[in-house]
Amino acid sequence: KNDALLAPVEQVRTVINPEKICDLYEVYVPSAAVFRGVDSVDNVDFFGKKKVLIEAVAGSGKSLLMRHLCMKERDREQYIPLFIEFRNLDSKSGLDEAILAHLDELGIEADPEIFAVLMKSNRLVLLLDGFDEIKSSERSRMARELESLARAYPDTTVVVSSRPNSGLGGSVYFHTFPILPLSEETKKEFIIKLTENKQDREMILDVIFCSDILPEVTATPLMLTLFVITFKARQFKPDTVAEFYSLIFPTMLYRHDRMKVGFKRDRESGLSDFIIQKLFETFCFLTQKIDVLRSDRYKLLGVIEEAVKFEGITSVVPESLLSDYLKITGLLVSDGFESYSFSHKSIQEFFSASFVSRLPEDSKKVYYESLIGNDEKFAKWRNTLFFLSTIDQTSYLRFYLLPTKKRLLGLTEGEVADVGYADMVAVIGQDTRVKATEEGEFLGIYWDDRWLLLISLNLVGLLRQILKLF
Template sequence: MSGNTLDWNKVAVDLVQKNLDRLITGIYKVSTDQYKQLQIRTRKAFETYLVKAIEKYSKVRTLINRSEPVNLYDFYVDIDLVFNGSVIDTKNIDRLLNINKNLMILGSGGTGKSTLFKHLFLNAIETTSKIPIFVQLRNINENNFSLEDCIYESLSTLGFCLEKEYFIRSLDKVDYIFLLDGFDEVDDDKKPKLITEIINMTTKYSNNYVLVSSRNFDNFSMGWDNFFELKMVPLNKDKAIELIEKIRFEEEVKEKFKKQLSEKLFEQHESFCSNPLLLTLMLMTFDEFSEIPDKIHIFYGQAFDVLYHRHDALKPGFKRPRKTKLASDEFRRVIEAISAFSYLEKVISFDNDKLIEYINKAKKLESLNFEATDYKSDLVEAVCILLLDGLKYTYQHRSFQEYFTARFVSRQTDELQTTLLHRLFKERRSVQDKVLDLIFDMDKYKMEKNIIVPTLRQVRDLSRASTEKKFYLNFLQNYYKLLEMHFFVRKDGRIVVFPHFISLENNLVTRIINFVVEKYMNVDFRNYRFKAIFDSVEDAFNELKIGTICTNKTVDDIKTNLNEKIKHRKPPRYIIVTANYLENEESHDLIMELSSHIKFAVNSALTILDQIEREHEERYSLEELFQVGK
């Protein structure tokens, strides 16, 4: 692993020189006389980008190192990945590139995906002859960029001076490593187009390597058939201690924390200690709070208190003055409102004007008096909830936005919270998005009263029937409008068949049911999904009686179409869509089998509803409580 002594500029120059001839012959069609001039221009473009990118990605400003960015390798600890049950060391990027040219790196919030990608970018420059390009995919949101636009913007903002058309021409002549960071930060409505563009790029320019990072979320892998999936491995105790040793912090506090981490703290709070972000926050709160809370929202509350009150970790005794003079609860209410506004608009980074707009809206909502520019300064310089990255402001970590949004929603009136919860459930971005989980933990009773109980009662009332089977078929009729049958061709030629029931207008109901099952039973209902493997399309149709749900085309036409697709293996996945899958009574037994996971979720949710209703009946209202003894 590289330290501060490496001459990065020289490494960058050498890397460009290794690729220069192929770059020029790939980009230009020129005479010998023009070659030297173009050589100078091309070398300058790539060297400038790499040198500036090295400067940008090798220095990091963190929660602890607030006053100035520090070298990445001053605190970086190697993150392991797991692939097909094997642990992959990421010290050298070649260990990843040898697995496959196209990789997904998946992990939950705070596990260090972006930090890993910065390391891989630097390591690629140091140890390979390939040119790495680091791309923050969230830039697609604000500018309505295509993938090519986003990549070129990443280059040009760091001094790359060749025209876009020349760069595009080089894509099949030089080996690039594209590090596409933060797929989960792309707006949902832009994701399908982006997936198509990424897949097309890997096909058209198959000489290159493409690594994509993202939080885990539903259906992330669907359609990414030329990508291999690797998952971030949580820190073990040794790596957690190594990270604490590297962090620049008050030595006395570090030693006490390391001692407890080694003795019992890691085992007691492994879910916190194995996450780099949460472990860092634990260190920061350790000196202020003797106990680590079990609930994550209490922990984040403590972290905010420390960020708001504590001195600079690198400058003992120095406390950066705040300009707004707001009390901590007032300051917190404003950042909660800012977070809710931006979260609901799906904004995760903002320019100066947008941030000032959010601050002024929050100021008006909370009826507080301060200057918006002063509050912005405190957010960035004193409390350090936000970072200035170029011309954009971003959260130190997205989990802060989620925490403050949850706080905002939790303190609203029943009427407003109900409205906000409906919107949050309809727009929930992924299973890794923690806003709804945090709201549930902050005030479970209020969330039950305002959305869970009314929604489940609606399901129970609208689907009433004389038999369980009819009740369940009524539920499907009410909430699932389409059935897709997916046929996926494995490398061995066998056919994997699985259904995908799609809810349209009423996706709110199905999402709430899924949420309830996961929160109350700690069960992922998706594990109950139907899937079957067959030797041929004919076997699949015969054994499953798929013909009973094919209403738009004849069965023979569908079989012929499928077999033709499979024969040419383009694409390896084929889908039959039917909107009237319940019309034919002969299909009902098949539908019951295909939708077993949904049946499990509905039955479980309604059993939970009965339990909640009993608990609410037994709960004293506040009025009854104060009337005792009258």
């Protein structure tokens, strides 16, 4: 047991105060990570399975839960917990190498042979966070490595967290446990944690539960936190989801200023708020395009230069603009020496969507059409598409959703259905497996994660049910 070595796992930054490193349990709400019929999870034995896939949408608190499990296993002293973030893995190295490196950091000298002994001893618990944050081009390889690990060490507990439909859900080895949306009671508990003033607390609760849109919008800890920040700053009740999203950047830009009467933090860039936001949207799109969620200062400054050039804005000093994003908005945070990352992946995805939504129609058409039927691109942009379905609804429907559904149905120019083998593979998935006994008894189907699930869930579900019956 070495508390000092695991201390970084217990230290987190939050959207509400990204400049401060705080203790995990200052912000962790156990009831926020609820699985069907269970109030909270305190150790890996809860799952009753050795290979676990925790699935939830962006901002559901998966990472906090994984850190919590690591701390609980440390305290139990039954296992050696290894907490590894997929986003920190070198894309060129394998999972085994990453685990060996982590063991070395914990002071456990292990070569491949010792590693195999440790894995077979049932003394390790692997907590692998953020499978969806692996570059889309690398996910298939990493999924195969995870399955190889599962086959080689059936008695070792491995817990992976990911967004749904990210490429591991079709595994016959990993059992999926979806996190449920926040309940009304948990939202109240969260707001109490986020709001000291009782009057503000009651007003926020009243606004949320009397709204037609906010109960659904605030179904995750991240979105609930962003709403609390926005409402406390503006005392404004949004009527649409798009209206709420549009307030996030200006609110974060001024959130520190509003805490001190008469104080306005200087903008090092000297740019207007409108231009700062516009460049941030372009910056988000460009970083997402090249699969950069976390990077060094030099690379990010290069992307800012590209964003400035794209927008045709002169007299911008990239270093000053990066400083504004870090010190004022908190949407981009320091993540170590000369290393920076978005405060949350969905921040990058939303502002990428904002960038796309203001493009000319012909450019939007090119963007949307490039994603149709392309699994790898869809994996990268799917959450951005989710935001676009709200803030750019007309173009999203015209250039993406309708053509995608026509493709799914095999509709030709004459509106005649022509479904071929490739169309069926799009529904079934190349990595779908059938589980059966040696005697041929059918036990079930493990469906591959497909991009179509997020576009036409009901239709794909119906087709899969027909195939299953067949």
